[in-house]
Amino acid sequence: MAEMLNVEVCYALLNKQELVRVKLPEGASLQQAIEASGLLGKYPEIDLKKNKFGIWNKLSKVDSILRDKDRVEIYRPLIADPKEVRKQRAAEGKVMKKGAGDADASEG
Numbered sequence: 001m002a003e004m005l006n007v008e009v010c011y012a013l014l015n016k017q018e019l020v021r022v023k024l025p026e027g028a029s030l031q032q033a034i035e036a037s038g039l040l041g042k043y044p045e046i047d048l049k050k051n052k053f054g055i056w057n058k059l060s061k062v063d064s065i066l067r068d069k070d071r072v073e074i075y076r077p078l079i080a081d082p083k084e085v086r087k088q089r090a091a092e093g094k095v096m097k098k099g100a101g102d103a104d105a106s107e108g
Contacts, residue, residue, distance in 0.1 A: 007066055009037035011046065011074040018042075024066065030055065031062035033072045046074055 003026040011018045020037040030053055040046055054060050054073040066072070 003068075005066055005068045005070070007033045007068075007070050007072060009033050009039060009072045009074070011039050011043060012076070028066050029062065030060055030064045030066060030072055033066060033070075034062075034074065037072075039074065045076075051075060051077070 005024045005026060005028060007022050007024055007028075009020045009022060018039060020039060022033055022036040024032060024036060031048060034040060034046075034048070034053070040048075048062055052059060052075040053062060054075065055064060055066070055070050057073065
């Protein structure tokens with residue numbers, strides 16, 4: 001009899017996390033775990049061709065072979081580029097500081 005793998009499939013939303021445990025035959029792929037979890041039907045925004053996936057926080061391809069007790073993670077697309085957000089915050093900080101200094105100078 002073939003060994004069975006116990007795998008968790010995780011999908012984090014803004015306000016909750018879906019965690020589904022599945023049993024799969026040895027040699028199962030990341031894609032098979034996602035399909036077995038039922039999350040594709042529950043969340044139509046998950047696209048096997050577009051989303052990124054990982055095993056224990058390491059980017060992985062859908063054909064990656066799983067091991068027992070692996071945690072498959074489905075990543076959502078970034079809402080904003082972190083580099084751009086930092087640039088915007090830095091620019092806003094300079095404007096605030098400059099604006100505050102100008103206000104003090106006009107009062108005195």
